[in-house]
Amino acid sequence: MAVIAESARLAVKPVSRFRFILDRRDVLGSIFIAPAILYVLLLVGVPFLLAVYYSVSAYTLYDPTWRFVGLANFEQIIQNPVFLETLGNTFLFTFGSNLLGLIMGKFGALLLLRPFPGRKIVRALIILPWAVPIALATIAWEWMFDSLYSVINWTLIALGIVTRDDAPNWLGSPHLAMLCIIIINAWRFFPFAIVIFLAGITAVPQDVIDAATVDGAGFWRRNYQIILPMILPIVAIGLIFGIVFTFTDLSIVFLLTNGGPSGATSVLGFEGFQVGIASGDVAHGAAISLFMLPVLLIVVIGMLRFIRRREI
Amino acid sequence: MAAVSTRDIIKKFDEIPAVNGISLTVPDGEFMVLLGPSGCGKTTFLRIICGLEKQTSGDLMIGGAVVNDLPPRARGVAMMFQSYGLYPHYTVRKNISFPLRTQRVPGAEIERKVAWASQMFGIGHLLDRRPRQLSGGERQRVALARALVREPTALLLDEPLSNLDAKLRSSARQEIKQFQQRVGVTTIYVTHDQVEAMGMGDRIAVIDHGQVRQMGTPSEIYDDPADRFVATFVGTPPMNIVAQNGGYLGFRPENFLPKAMIKDAACTEFKFRVDRSEYLGSERIVYGVLEGFDPKQAITAKLPPAHVADEWIRPGEWHSFAVRDSALRHFDQDGKRAGRH
Amino acid sequence: MRRILAITGRETAFYGAVAFFVIVCAFPFYWMLITSLKTNSDLYNVTNIPFWFTEAPTLEHFRYLFEQTLFVRWLLNSLVIGLCVTAITLVTAIPAGYSLARMSGRNGEALGIGIFLTYLVPPSLLFLPLSRIVADLGLQNSMWSLVLVYPTFTIPFCAWLLMGFFKAMPPEIEEAAIVDGCSLFGAFMRMTVPLSLPAILTVVIFTFTLTLQEFVYALTFISSSDQKPVTLGVVTDLVRGDVFYWGELMAGALIASIPVAIAYNLFLDRFISGITGGAVK
Numbered sequence: 001m002a003v004i005a006e007s008a009r010l011a012v013k014p015v016s017r018f019r020f021i022l023d024r025r026d027v028l029g030s031i032f033i034a035p036a037i038l039y040v041l042l043l044v045g046v047p048f049l050l051a052v053y054y055s056v057s058a059y060t061l062y063d064p065t066w067r068f069v070g071l072a073n074f075e076q077i078i079q080n081p082v083f084l085e086t087l088g089n090t091f092l093f094t095f096g097s098n099l100l101g102l103i104m105g106k107f108g109a110l111l112l113l114r115p116f117p118g119r120k121i122v123r124a125l126i127i128l129p130w131a132v133p134i135a136l137a138t139i140a141w142e143w144m145f146d147s148l149y150s151v152i153n154w155t156l157i158a159l160g161i162v163t164r165d166d167a168p169n170w171l172g173s174p175h176l177a178m179l180c181i182i183i184i185n186a187w188r189f190f191p192f193a194i195v196i197f198l199a200g201i202t203a204v205p206q207d208v209i210d211a212a213t214v215d216g217a218g219f220w221r222r223n224y225q226i227i228l229p230m231i232l233p234i235v236a237i238g239l240i241f242g243i244v245f246t247f248t249d250l251s252i253v254f255l256l257t258n259g260g261p262s263g264a265t266s267v268l269g270f271e272g273f274q275v276g277i278a279s280g281d282v283a284h285g286a287a288i289s290l291f292m293l294p295v296l297l298i299v300v301i302g303m304l305r306f307i308r309r310r311e312i
Numbered sequence: 313m314a315a316v317s318t319r320d321i322i323k324k325f326d327e328i329p330a331v332n333g334i335s336l337t338v339p340d341g342e343f344m345v346l347l348g349p350s351g352c353g354k355t356t357f358l359r360i361i362c363g364l365e366k367q368t369s370g371d372l373m374i375g376g377a378v379v380n381d382l383p384p385r386a387r388g389v390a391m392m393f394q395s396y397g398l399y400p401h402y403t404v405r406k407n408i409s410f411p412l413r414t415q416r417v418p419g420a421e422i423e424r425k426v427a428w429a430s431q432m433f434g435i436g437h438l439l440d441r442r443p444r445q446l447s448g449g450e451r452q453r454v455a456l457a458r459a460l461v462r463e464p465t466a467l468l469l470d471e472p473l474s475n476l477d478a479k480l481r482s483s484a485r486q487e488i489k490q491f492q493q494r495v496g497v498t499t500i501y502v503t504h505d506q507v508e509a510m511g512m513g514d515r516i517a518v519i520d521h522g523q524v525r526q527m528g529t530p531s532e533i534y535d536d537p538a539d540r541f542v543a544t545f546v547g548t549p550p551m552n553i554v555a556q557n558g559g560y561l562g563f564r565p566e567n568f569l570p571k572a573m574i575k576d577a578a579c580t581e582f583k584f585r586v587d588r589s590e591y592l593g594s595e596r597i598v599y600g601v602l603e604g605f606d607p608k609q610a611i612t613a614k615l616p617p618a619h620v621a622d623e624w625i626r627p628g629e630w631h632s633f634a635v636r637d638s639a640l641r642h643f644d645q646d647g648k649r650a651g652r653h
Numbered sequence: 654m655r656r657i658l659a660i661t662g663r664e665t666a667f668y669g670a671v672a673f674f675v676i677v678c679a680f681p682f683y684w685m686l687i688t689s690l691k692t693n694s695d696l697y698n699v700t701n702i703p704f705w706f707t708e709a710p711t712l713e714h715f716r717y718l719f720e721q722t723l724f725v726r727w728l729l730n731s732l733v734i735g736l737c738v739t740a741i742t743l744v745t746a747i748p749a750g751y752s753l754a755r756m757s758g759r760n761g762e763a764l765g766i767g768i769f770l771t772y773l774v775p776p777s778l779l780f781l782p783l784s785r786i787v788a789d790l791g792l793q794n795s796m797w798s799l800v801l802v803y804p805t806f807t808i809p810f811c812a813w814l815l816m817g818f819f820k821a822m823p824p825e826i827e828e829a830a831i832v833d834g835c836s837l838f839g840a841f842m843r844m845t846v847p848l849s850l851p852a853i854l855t856v857v858i859f860t861f862t863l864t865l866q867e868f869v870y871a872l873t874f875i876s877s878s879d880q881k882p883v884t885l886g887v888v889t890d891l892v893r894g895d896v897f898y899w900g901e902l903m904a905g906a907l908i909a910s911i912p913v914a915i916a917y918n919l920f921l922d923r924f925i926s927g928i929t930g931g932a933v934k
Contacts, residue, residue: 023383028837029756036749036768036808043783043805044771050782108674111667122671124918125679131917132682133866133884136906140681143688143899149696151684151703164699191678195921240773248775251868255888269777269869276781277873289778300773304766362832385834397829401847414834458833 054286061280073287082263083271087291090267092178094246097185101242104186105193112198130191138255141184145170145256174264177257181265184252189242196238200231233306240303247299248292268292314375314465315340316361316498321370323356323522330356331367332522338466343492343499345513347506349545353522354502358468361500362391374465385414390464394471396455398443404454405430405439411462429457433491448476452484456491466498473508485511506546510534518542537562540647549597549612551641554605559650560643565597565614567639571632580640584611584633589625591617598625682910689714689904696899714900723878724905727886730796731909734882735861737800742807742860747853749808750815751841755824765816772809776869779805784873798874799882803864810863811856818852819845858916865913883909 022028055074058067077083112123129137144151153167162168170176204227212226250269253259259266259274266274268291276285317337323330331353338344346354359365361372363384371378379387390411391397399407408429412422430436433453443451452472459467472488473481489512492499503509509516510530517527518541526538537543537551543562544550551562571581583603587610590597598613613633625631642650687703688696690710701707718724753765783802784793792798826848830840846853864882871885878890887905891898 020381020383020386023385023837025756025837026758029752029758032748032752032756033764035745036812039745039804039808040768040771043786043802044774044779047779047782047786048774050785051778054781104674107670111671111674114667116667116671122675125675127678127917127921128682128914129678131862131914132910133868133913135868135884135888136910137681139888139902139906140685143897143903144681144684149699149703149899154699154703187677244773244775248777250777251872254872269775272777273780273869273873277784282781282785286781289781292775292778296773296775300770364828364831383836384832385836389832391829391832393825393829395823395825397825399826399830399844410830411833414830414839462834 051286051290054283055290057283059283061282069283073283077284077287077291082266083288085263086266086268086271086288089178089265090247093182093185093265093267094243096182097189097246098239098242100182100186101189101193102239104190105197108190108194109197109201112194113201126194127191129188134188134249135251135255137188138184138252141180141187142171142256145180147172171257172261174261177261177265181252181256184256185246185249189246192241193238196234197231200234201227203234204230236303236306240300243299244296247295314498315373316466316500317373318357318361319371319373321357321360321372322368323353323360323365324368329353329522331360333370334519334522334524335370336517336524336527338498338500340498341496343489343501343512343514345509345516346500346502346519347509347513347516347546348504348519350504352519354504354519355470356522357519358391358470358500358502361466362389362468363387388462388465389468390459390462390466391468391470392455392459392472395475396443396451396472398451398454398458400443403440403442404435404446407443407454408439408458408461411458415462417462425461429461432494433457449480449484452476452487456488460491460495460497464497466500467492469499469501471503472501473503473505481508488512506548510546518545520545536649537641538649540643543641543643549614552611553643554602554609554611556605559645560647562641562643563635563639565612567635568611568613568633569615569635571634574634574636578637579634580637581632581634583630584613585630586625586627588627593617596625603630682907685903685907685910689900689907691900693900714898714904717898718901718904718908722890722901722905723881723886724883724908726879727881727883728909730880730886731865731882731884734796734799734803735864738803738807738864739857739860741800741804742811743853743856745804746808746811746815746856747846748841749812751819751845753812753816754819755827756837765813768809769813770809772806772813776806776867780869780873783870787874792874794875794877794880796875796880796882799864799867799871802870802874803867806867807860807863811860814856814859815849815852818849822849855920858920862913862916865909 022031053066056068056070058065058069108126112119112126143149147169150167150170152170153162156162157164157167168176170180208226208230209222212222217226248269250267250273253265253267253270254273257265259270268288272285272289274285275281275288279285315338317335319335321331321334334353334357336344346357348354356365360367363379363382367380372380374387374389399410402410405426408426409422412425417425426439427436430439433456435450435453435457438446438450438454443454446454455472469488473484476484485508488501501508501512510533513530515527515529516533518525518533520541526533526542528536533542533546537546540553540560540562544553547564549565551564552568553560553562555561568582568584571579584600585603586598586600588599590599594617596615596617598615600611600613601607601609602611644650687705690712691706692708692711692713695701695706695708698707749768753761753768757764787793787798787802790798790801792801822845827840827844830844831837835843865884867882868884871882872889875881875885878886881890883905887902887909891902891905
């Protein structure tokens with residue numbers, strides 16, 4: 001007791017207000033978040049506005065003037081039948097691969113839900129397509145789809161399904177090439193769908209499932225009337241990722257088919273790259289890329305609304 | 313150590329007042345308990361005193377100085393949290409010395425004070441452990457040691473016993489009170505448990521809806537409740553309240569006795585119909601209704617068990633009960649005590 | 654007996670389905686491995702069974718990759734890019750996540766969603782203007798352009814991840830430190846940061862893997878071989894004109910894939926709770 005008594009200090013020291021400005025939550029909070037917001041504003045916000053500006057100018061790498069041309073670029077693009085095909089390809093690619101990925105994801109999640117020996121290893125292997133950089137995986141697929149040395153064709157021939165003469169030229173025929181990029185993207189997306197489904201299902205409280213079982217709900221009813229509605233928000237988030245990243249992707253197409261054969265697999269992101277970077281027509285490239293925006297906005301806003309509503 | 317006083321403290325969250333004008337003074341060295349139901353604003357008020365929340369309006373004085381604009385570290389108060397808030401990544405020694413290190417107290421003095429605190433709280437053997445290796449009681453001692461080691465202007469405790477089981481609670485209660493008396497620190501203790509409040513407080517402030525309903529010693533609160541809320545919040549079972557003559561009449565269950573047991577004093581008689589009785593060993597609680605009053609108004613009587621045999625109290629029977637007039641409390645129609653000061 | 658048959662049938666179907674999924678997922682990587690170890694004469698002979706070695710396995714492709722190409726340089730580039738981006742991300746995203754979780758009041762949630770949405774702004778929308786900005790800054794054709802640009806998606810993602818983590822942390826410990834004499838900043842540095850090391854480690858891992866996975870910006874900004882990160886280097890520089898060096902390609906892809914695959918598997922659960930944070934309560 002004596003120890004603390006002798007060193008008793010003044011109860012409250014007189015101090016200026018300014019010294020404690022950083023002790024205000026709102027002040028320090030703004031300082032804490034400022035660098036992140038600045039970074040994003042400068043390197044996402046500014047480029048975005050720049051992209052909008054490019055799209056209404058006549059800017060090319062060879063003629064870097066900023067002449068304003070209004071919506072002329074957009075008009076020219078829409079009137080181009082190749083672009084309409086690209087737009088169609090993009091939708092087909094996005095919805096085909098996400099649907100396929102989602103179905104495989106749901107199915108895979110049902111399998112992984114059940115404990116069995118080696119489940120950890122199986123899960124680790126199933127995650128691979130999503131984890132590994134897509135550019136590298138695409139190269140492996142390209143080798144598997146090779147016109148001459150395709151391991152898939154070799155297997156089909158060995159099984160007697162096709163002969164060497166009429167073996168499919170995967171990347172060389174328009175429909176098959178589209179199928180290939182859809183398959184690769186679904187292959188990359190579905191492990192993500194699996195873990196999303198698993199995370200959702202494990203988050204459903206066991207007593208809710210038990211209660212439903214006691215109330216007489218069978219396997220399918222439990223799955224589709226109890227569990228599915230409860231995990232929908234989490235699935236919606238997964239889908240946002242899937243759709244946004246597929247709709248804007250260009251690496252698979254760039255590496256696998258280069259848009260071909262004859263434009264059959266050209267998608268928006270790839271077309272924007274071809275026109276804007278490869279051909280140097282920045283203005284048209286930017287305008288093509290901006291066609292993604294409405295779709296992205298609709299998807300994101302729709303999903304966010306959906307999530308909000310379910311939370312209440 | 314210093315007195316703590318507040319003047320008309322108001323705290324609003326989104327325009328909804330959590331604390332609605334609390335003025336109180338805790339003199340130097342007093343043990344003040346803030347008692348109220350959960351959500352009554354008592355914890356918010358405590359957080360305003362230590363500076364974790366800033367009041368919307370009103371003044372806060374510690375040791376006579378207005379500290380409204382000072383952050384917690386300049387107020388010199390100590391706080392013990394509901395689950396103690398021990399630093400999990402520090403040893404007990406570093407936990408206790410932390411408040412001294414933040415004030416840049418010289419090393420030798422830190423050692424001296426830690427030794428003093430660990431000796432006082434009997435935790436010398438725990439100094440090199442981490443919080444998760446301690447029992448509940450040990451954690452409380454460490455938290456107290458950490459709070460008191462720097463000689464705080466005031467010690468604030470936020471429901472510190474709510475994480476302990478019933479058995480540990482009474483010994484923990486005693487421990488806190490004992491150390492508080494030994495150190496003599498001004499203490500503000502928040503709880504919703506009236507047993508803690510009655511047993512520990514020098515004075516109790518009963519709080520409801522962000523306002524102080526009554527402030528006084530435990531016996532004042534119990535015997536002389538200022539309004540119906542205080543009368544029914546304190547005491548188990550709570551005070552019986554019946555409507556009478558446009559106001560209310562209140563009496564405590566232990567004062568509601570068979571007429572035969574009251575011989576010496578002036579009393580008021582009631583006809584009491586027994587509905588149910590519970591034998592609790594040390595007492596018997598009898599539930600029923602009064603003749604001539606609202607038949608839905610349940611009335612309880614707390615009887616010494618030895619005085620009444622089981623056969624005597626049977627459900628459905630009418631008995632003559634009475635309350636000494638000195639034990640009757642009258643409330644006006646707003647629920648305030650009638651004719652009080 | 655019939656029951657036993659039914660159960661056996663169901664078990665066979667179950668493990669068959671599991672096997673199908675495993676093969677679908679893992680075969681491309683097995684194919685990388687087997688290709689990278691085969692001699693060229695074995696590779697390019699359609700009469701050989703492709704799933705196994707007909708001739709003895711060889712490390713020739715790996716030797717070529719390490720000695721005759723810039724592969725080591727690309728790995729180093731990726732490492733430098735990853736480290737720098739991680740540093741930038743940590744310094745900005747940790748305070749930002751904390752601010753969103755604890756200090757921004759009611760605006761915090763809206764601001765948090767806003768920051769997260771920027772993560773969804775795709776590279777294919779931004780690479781044109783960004784390549785111009787990069788050129789104006791004199792970073793054209795330099796890996797430092799990637800160090801500058803990659804935080805645009807790692808910061809939002811990690812700030813979101815950390816926000817969820819900080820929200821789940823009880824505030825009591827920080828508050829105790831504040832009452833015990835710390836400033837807000839002091840409590841953040843001495844309590845929050847050390848206590849959230851697991852989350853910070855997760856952020857480090859994922860920032861690193863995100864930089865390894867990125868392809869579009871690297872492709873757009875960089876054409877000099879010695880500046881390429883490993884993902885870009887492998888898929889562009891090991892193809893000469895129309896000639897694919899399949900053995901070397903697969904060897905490089907395999908090596909670059911391994912660290913990411915391991916990291917994902919170790920930190921998968923944290924990652925999932927991070928991106929779905931808040932959707933399931």
